[in-house]
Amino acid sequence: MRYSQPTLILVISIISLFLRSEEVNYNYTIIAEGLDRPWSLAVIDDENIIFTELSGNLRQIKDGKLLSAPVAGTPEVLFKGQGGMSGVVLDPNFQNNKVLYLAFSARDEGARTNTLKVIRAVLSNNELRDVSEIFSAFPSRNTALHYGAKMVFMNDGTLLITNGDGFNYREKAQSLDNHFGKIVRINSDGSLPADNPFSDDPNALPEIWSYGHRNPQGIINYKGEIYGLEHGPMGGDEINVIKPGNNYGWPAITYGKDYNGSIISPFTEMKGMEQPIKYWVPSIAPSGMMLYDKDLFPEWKGSIFVSSMKPGSVRRLELKENKITQEHIIFDDLSRIRDIAFLPNGSILLATDGSGGEIISVQPN
Numbered sequence: 199m200r201y202s203q204p205t206l207i208l209v210i211s212i213i214s215l216f217l218r219s220e221e222v223n224y225n226y227t228i229i230a231e232g233l234d235r236p237w238s239l240a241v242i243d244d245e246n247i248i249f250t251e252l253s254g255n256l257r258q259i260k261d262g263k264l265l266s267a268p269v270a271g272t273p274e275v276l277f278k279g280q281g282g283m284s285g286v287v288l289d290p291n292f293q294n295n296k297v298l299y300l301a302f303s304a305r306d307e308g309a310r311t312n313t314l315k316v317i318r319a320v321l322s323n324n325e326l327r328d329v330s331e332i333f334s335a336f337p338s339r340n341t342a343l344h345y346g347a348k349m350v351f352m353n354d355g356t357l358l359i360t361n362g363d364g365f366n367y368r369e370k371a372q373s374l375d376n377h378f379g380k381i382v383r384i385n386s387d388g389s390l391p392a393d394n395p396f397s398d399d400p401n402a403l404p405e406i407w408s409y410g411h412r413n414p415q416g417i418i419n420y421k422g423e424i425y426g427l428e429h430g431p432m433g434g435d436e437i438n439v440i441k442p443g444n445n446y447g448w449p450a451i452t453y454g455k456d457y458n459g460s461i462i463s464p465f466t467e468m469k470g471m472e473q474p475i476k477y478w479v480p481s482i483a484p485s486g487m488m489l490y491d492k493d494l495f496p497e498w499k500g501s502i503f504v505s506s507m508k509p510g511s512v513r514r515l516e517l518k519e520n521k522i523t524q525e526h527i528i529f530d531d532l533s534r535i536r537d538i539a540f541l542p543n544g545s546i547l548l549a550t551d552g553s554g555g556e557i558i559s560v561q562p563n
């Protein structure tokens with residue numbers, strides 16, 4: 199059968215509609231490749247992007263081009279297990295002060311233990327200056343797993359930092375004398391805000407904002423509402439609306455089981471513990487999150503997007519008044535997707551996982 203050219207274009211368009219699984223036509227452009235485990239994206243503007251590589255570097259795409267040299271002056275990290283150079287976030291006033299923040303795992307000096315740290319630094323060309331440590335998770339750990347290590351600024355200028363449960367320390371997520379399984383809130387210079395929920399509790403660490411988390415690897419601020427994403431055990435990945443002082447339940451309540459199939463808790467709910475607004479059984483291994491707020495893909499405006507690594511796709515979640523009403527699978531023809539973000543022009547950025555990772559931009563056809 200022969201098609202005239204307009205018919206052929208129509209047929210191809212219809213096929214690509216089906217392949218794309220959503221009725222939105224888009225294409226991919228690789229904007230950086232050959233990366234070593236890209237982990238976290240921070241967008242300056244349409245042409246300038248900063249990202250971490252878990253193996254220890256901070257890299258820049260400058261004026262649309264990947265700089266071959268990593269940013270100099272970054273702290274030494276412990277690259278082991280799930281640890282390394284992890285989260286990066288820009289200061290709300292970055293355009294003027296060039297300040298950014300890095301979350302990473304670091305070995306304790308002269309010891310076998312390590313912990314999650316956060317530094318603040320000024321980006322000057324391709325170098326960090328005025329580096330100062332503003333957070334160090336207490337206590338240190340023996341494992342190189344479950345760091346959390348994502349950050350977001352609240353509207354009042356304070357910084358939220360996610361802390362994982364260290365895998366072997368999950369029971370500690372329910373007690374307030376440590377940072378395992380906590381989201382903490384500090385000022386951007388490392389000092390303490392006076393109004394944290396446990397500021398007046400002599401038995402609690404004053405940085406704690408919320409607790410009962412497992413491995414929170416996504417946190418976003420949408421118009422002042424904070425959404426947290428956590429990587430669950432076997433089943434039980436969650437999205438929660440994060441409020442001060444709340445207990446999100448881990449490991450007392452969970453929709454997941456241990457990796458060996460054993461029961462972590464027989465309970466999925468309990469008085470005084472929050473329910474997720476979304477959970478996944480089986481797991482999708484979620485890592486990054488954004489709330490798409492641009493007009494380039496009008497059908498997607500207002501949706502939460504979660505990047506997932508099992509099997510490797512993005513979940514688009516329609517959000518109405520803090521409830522998830524629909525879930526769509528997209529971008530499932532790439533590979534494990536570690537992080538997701540959007541540019542001011544509305545293009546979507548995906549970071550694929552692993553050695554040989556890529557940063558891919560998605561725009562409408």
Ligand SMILES: [Ca+2]
Pocket residue numbers: 410436446447448451452472474
């Ligand atoms: Ca929970």
